[in-house]
Amino acid sequence: MRLAIDNNMNERARLVEIVLDQERIYEIAVATTLVEDRICAPQLEAAIAVVLGLQTKQVNIDVTTVSQEEVDLHFGVYERMLAEKLGVVPPIQ
16 A cells, blocks of 8 residues: 555655544545645555455545644654544653
8 A cells, every 4th residue: 555655646645644443444534735636546546456355345544734833854753643643642741
């Protein structure tokens, strides 16, 4: 999933979280600084479903856009700040 996102979305798009629920539905959270990354989400859902041998409705990609001013673009910090913005991890105190 990370490779699909890295190769098809903006270089600042990051995989933040993958959740597999009891119905075998993958909820994939992606954060990015570019609104246009939402356009390719349906195609990625279909491609990932084929690779995993699932139906398309079993893969949901939620793309959240944040502004560049909201995140620090330094290596390592960027991914953590995106995860905090989506509420996946608590903020560092």
